[in-house]
Amino acid sequence: MSDSFFQNLIDNIPLLVKVLNHNGTGAFFNKGWLEFTGRTLEQEIGSGWSDGLHPEDIKGYLKAVEEACGNRQSNRYEYRLRRADGVYRWILEEGKPVTSPGGGFESYICSGLDITEQKQAQEKISNNYFDEFTGLPNRRFFEDYLRREWGRAARTVRSLTLVMCSAGHNSQKDNKYLKLLGSAINKELNRPGDFLALYSDEKFMAILPETDAQGAAVVVDRIRTRVKTLEPGHSVPDIGLISAVPTIDVSTAAELVELAEQAMQQEKKQKK
Structure with missing residues (x-):
C-alpha cells in the first residue's frame, strides 16, 4: 500500500x-x-x-x-x-x-x-456520592450500600453490624479532625466488604457484613486504640455498635440505624 x-x-x-x-x-x-x-x-x-x-x-x-x-x-x-x-x-x-x-x-x-x-x-457521580472534604462516601452512598447489604444478609440469614462514631465537639474545634478520624477508622476496616461513610457533619457510620457482636467489638477496640494516637487535645469519640440478623432480630434497615445511634448515645451518657 x-x-x-x-x-x-x-x-x-x-x-x-x-x-x-x-x-x-x-x-x-x-x-x-x-x-x-x-x-x-x-x-x-x-x-x-x-x-x-x-x-x-x-x-x-x-x-x-x-x-x-x-x-x-x-x-x-x-x-x-x-x-x-x-x-x-x-x-x-x-x-x-x-x-x-x-x-x-x-x-x-x-x-x-x-x-x-x-x-x-464521573465528577457528577463523585459529587453525588462522596464527601468533598474527607473523600469518604456520603450518606446517600451509605443508604444505597446498606440497602444492598441488608437484602443480602436477610437472604443468607447472617448478622449485619453497624458502627456509629461521633466526633462530637472535636469536629467543631478543628474541622481537620474529621478527616483524620475518618482515615483512622478506615484503616481498621480490613475486609473487602467493610464500608465507611460520613453519615452527617460529625458522624461516621461503618457497615460490617457477616459480622456478629463479638467480632464487631474487636474492630471497635482497634478503632479506639488507633484514634488515641491522633493529634493531642482531642477526646476519644463516642462509638456505638449494633449487630443483628435482618428481618429476624430487626425489622428494617432504618431501625438498625436507629439502634446504632441509641448505642452511641448510651456510651456518651456512660462517660458523664
Whole structure:
C-alpha cells in the first residue's frame, strides 16, 4: 500500500494523533489534531504544539513522555488540551515509543481521545456520592450500600453490624479532625466488604457484613486504640455498635440505624 493511503488513513481516524521526538518536540500531527486545535502544521511542529496544553498539565505530561521514551514503554496519560474555540478539553492519550531494529529510539506515537463528557459524568457521580472534604462516601452512598447489604444478609440469614462514631465537639474545634478520624477508622476496616461513610457533619457510620457482636467489638477496640494516637487535645469519640440478623432480630434497615445511634448515645451518657 502507498504512503498516501496510510496518510489518508491516519488523517481520517477519529483520534488526535501526533508523533514526538525523544525530546518532546513535535514531528507530525494528523488532520484530527489540527482541526481540533485550530492550528496549522507549521504552528505545531517543534515545541509549538505544547502551547495548547493546560499550564497545570505541561510539566507532568512532558515528564511522562520523557520517562516513557527513556524506558521504551507505552504510557497512558490524561491532560487538558485547548480546542479551537479556546475551551480546554480532557484528552486520554495512549503513547508508544517506536524503536529501530537495533533497539534505538525513533519516535513516540500518541493517539488521543476527547473524554471530557466522561470526566464530567464521573465528577457528577463523585459529587453525588462522596464527601468533598474527607473523600469518604456520603450518606446517600451509605443508604444505597446498606440497602444492598441488608437484602443480602436477610437472604443468607447472617448478622449485619453497624458502627456509629461521633466526633462530637472535636469536629467543631478543628474541622481537620474529621478527616483524620475518618482515615483512622478506615484503616481498621480490613475486609473487602467493610464500608465507611460520613453519615452527617460529625458522624461516621461503618457497615460490617457477616459480622456478629463479638467480632464487631474487636474492630471497635482497634478503632479506639488507633484514634488515641491522633493529634493531642482531642477526646476519644463516642462509638456505638449494633449487630443483628435482618428481618429476624430487626425489622428494617432504618431501625438498625436507629439502634446504632441509641448505642452511641448510651456510651456518651456512660462517660458523664
